[in-house]
Amino acid sequence: MQATRVHTFRVEGMTCDHCIKAVTEAVLARDAAADVRVKLQGGEVTVGSSLPSDQLIIAIAEAGYSAGLA
Structure with a gap:
């Protein structure tokens, strides 16, 4: 089992509670324990996860937001 790491991302386009929910659900769909x-x-989005940062960026992008490492 991989260790949990903390990843911090800059995410563009988030403006409301719906955005928070969409990003959170996208990450949790990839790693339910995140x-x-x-x-x-x-x-800013901070994620504690055993997944590599590139997989988390893809999950955020699939939710419709542009993300990169902070």
Whole structure:
């Protein structure tokens, strides 16, 4: 089993509670055990997950948002 790492991303386009829910659900669909924290102000998403950051970026992109490592 891989260790949990904390990943921080800059995510563009998040403006409301729906955005928070969409990003959170997208990440949890890839890793149900992930700890997802979204800050609308500053567009920051912090994820505690054993997945590599590129897989998390793909999950966020599939939810309709542009993401990159912070």
